[in-house]
Amino acid sequence: xxxxxxxxxxxxxxxxxxxxxxxxxxxxxxxxxxxxxxxxxxxxxxxxxxxxxxxxxxxxxxxxxxxxxxxxxxxxxxxxxxxxxxxxxxxxxxxxxxxxxxxxxxxxxxxxxxxxxxxxxxxxxxxxxxxxxxxxxxxxxxxxxxx
Numbered sequence: 079x080x081x082x083x084x085x086x087x088x089x090x091x092x093x094x095x096x097x098x099x100x101x102x103x104x105x106x107x108x109x110x111x112x113x114x115x116x117x118x119x120x121x122x123x124x125x126x127x128x129x130x131x132x133x134x135x136x137x138x139x140x141x142x143x144x145x146x147x148x149x150x151x152x153x154x155x156x157x158x159x160x161x162x163x164x165x166x167x168x169x170x171x172x173x174x175x176x177x178x179x180x181x182x183x184x185x186x187x188x189x190x191x192x193x194x195x196x197x198x199x200x201x202x203x204x205x206x207x208x209x210x211x212x213x214x215x216x217x218x219x220x221x222x223x224x225x
Contacts, residue, residue, distance in 0.1 A: 131202035134187040140225040141169040143200040145184065145192065148174060152211040153197040159214045168221045 135143075144160055146153035160170050173180035175196065184192060188200050191207045198209045199217070201224035208220055 131187055131205060135171075135183065135202045137171055137202070138169050139203040140221075141171050141202065142221050142224050143171045143173055143184070143188065143202065145173045145198040145200070146175070146196050148176070150196050156197050156211055156217075159217055162214065163218060163221060168218070170221075 135141075144156070146156070148154075160172075164170055171180075171183075173184055175181070187202070191200050191205065192198065193207070193209050195209050197211060198207060199220055200207045201220070203224050206220075206223070212220070
């Protein structure tokens with residue numbers, strides 16, 4: 079009976095040691111559930127957070143860039159709201175997708191922020207962007223955060 083208890087104790091100790099080794103090295107045995115950010119993605123996010131968009135965008139830093147297409151129904155719904163905010167003193171740079179000058183500015187200054195969908199709003203002062211139609215209050219809040 080004593081031999082049986084000693085064997086159980088030894089087996090228990092071995093199992094505990096194996097479990098401790100496994101737990102300490104779990105990252106070597108199990109792949110993470112969430113993907114790790116690649117070095118390139120980390121570099122892009124760091125550059126975006128520290129880039130001075132005013133270097134190539136020679137407008138007032140509080141100007142909100144409005145990327146749009148004349149054929150986009152959501153863009154056309156946003157135009158009157160933007161005009162109202164402009165009458166209140168907010169600054170917007172209207173960048174229509176077929177305007178070659180606007181495309182050059184967007185390509186040179188904001189290429190890493192452009193998502194390919196319109197309407198899109200970009201804040202040169204912060205590097206933040208918002209894609210899609212929004213309410214006048216939400217657009218005002220976005221513009222206020224850009225100041």
